[in-house]
Amino acid sequence: MEILASRVLFRPQDYARSVSFYRDQLGLAVAREYAGGTVFYAGQSLIEIAGHGSPAAGAPPFPGALWLQVRDLAATQDELRSRGVAIAREARREPWGLHEMHVTDPDGVALIFVQVPEDHPLRRDTR
CATH class of the missing domain: 3.10.180.10 (2,3-Dihydroxybiphenyl 1,2-Dioxygenase, domain 1)
Known part of the structure; x- marks a missing residue:
């Protein structure tokens, strides 16, 4: 298997609060925004804050x-x-x-x- 790219994806309890934290409090630049999500630059990586989806039913909290x-x-x-x-x-x-x-x-x-x-x-x- 060849991995072409990766990013950390977070599905927070409060989307707006998390976007504000990464953008405003940490000062990360926005790489892209889409309906229901924001992706931030984090050095050579990306952090995506998703306002859609949820963890699988029965999965441990993460x-x-x-x-x-x-x-x-x-x-x-x-x-x-x-x-x-x-x-x-x-x-x-x-x-x-x-x-x-x-x-x-x-x-x-x-x-x-x-x-x-x-x-x-x-x-x-x-x-």
Whole structure:
């Protein structure tokens, strides 16, 4: 498996309070905003504060997830299954346009594997 990019994804109890904390209190620059979310620059990484979604039912309390971009989500899902990894949520296209699959690590941390479709805004050159 080849990981192309990653970011820390938080799904806070209070979206506005968390955005204010990262933007106003910590002073992080906004990398991009979308309906229901804000992504901040954090050195060579990104922190995404999402106002959508929620942790899986019954999952231990954990405010975020590890976002891992892959080239081919179906192939990644097959590869992980072949290694005995349980898929918490099958690969599917999300309302925000990304293809996502969820896996949970032994400590309950959500890993979100993502494939960015060719027509998604993340693929556009913004220069």
